[in-house]
Amino acid sequence: MKTSLFALSLSLAVAPAAAQTLAIDPHVDLPKSATAPGWSGKADPTSQFDLDRARAGGLNAAAIALFVPQGTRDAPTLARAQAELRVRDGAIHAIAERNPALAVFARSPADVRDAAARGKFAVIESFLNAWPLGNDLDQLDYWYGRGVRILGLVHAGNNQFADSSRPALQLGDTPGENGGLSPLGRAAVRRLNDLGVLIDVSQLSDAAFDQVLALSRAPVIASHSDVRGLVDNSRNLSDGQLDALKAKGGVVAINAFSAYLRARSPETLAAVAALQKQYGLKPGGPALAADRQAEYDQRFHDIVGREPRASVADLVNAVDYAVKRIGVDHVALSSDFNHGGGVDGWADVGEIANVTAELKRRGYRDADIDKLWSGNVLRVWQAAIDARDQAYRPVAVARR
Known part of the structure; x- marks a missing residue:
């Protein structure tokens, strides 16, 4: 992948040492190479993510998506998708297991902070598109046990849980077929709250987005979303959705995806x-x-x-828009690497200093940059855990 002159000039101007103290990318996909025997994620020139470039660029953690693309809902197709999930889950765990000196698997915000303190990369497992789970809510418990801590119900296409912001016409989708969330989707929201999993509202239809926020007992994250006020696309969040996300205590991670940053x-x-x-x-x-x-x-x-591909400046334009609308405490950054993400100047995990440089150029303070790169994601993740613990905390009985 070629680096633009813009990216090169920023890379020369800003050394990785100038990056923020802790940086998290809340949405990265596995590369196609991840299912090859022996893959470890340490060095992979075919991928926009590997541990070597993450260390060089100053990225401390990433939520790696356990993802299988949408398909039909028949039993044989679901069985094949579930088998693929297990292979991809093994690849996510392999990043830490095969590189113990460089990385650890993180199941909590405390794990992420501890990893950073020890100079290790924190691998967080997320889950995108609940379609392969069929109608079995107990699968959510299984994947929680495997380490999944962030989950989005849909991708490109409606499924048995919810409607997507991008119905899959090639699969015969009808927009709004579930009316937002299905009864199974509503039950999934409750189960995810019970587990303390952070719910990801990226990719949901407008109706499903509203219903998740109304049902969830905890704040939520849009782990890879942009703003409709700049690019009118159903995949982006409207001003009303941004406002609702703030009211819920949630976070939108502005996504380095050209099609949603440039019309x-x-x-x-x-x-x-x-x-x-x-x-x-x-x-x-x-x-x-x-x-x-x-x-x-x-x-x-x-x-x-x-x-034409969007630039770091386009990305930060969307950050500016969201910050002005809902405040810096509710905004973060994400790449969507290995699934179409990447802009000129932030083409892989080694170039995050270019984003920081543009934020500084726009006048963002160091404390605010820390919030954008990690603080807000850690806060909302901890809030999901706290909401679970609060719900199951024994009620003290007063003695007479």
């Missing part, structure tokens, strides 16, 4: 519309066969991939 051109939108028409895609229409889905996805990404 797509009319030409690109027209080309996508023409492609959808060619494949007969429409809300509630018939699903495509698997080979046609793969073909469509490839052609779609070829089209949108021709768009």
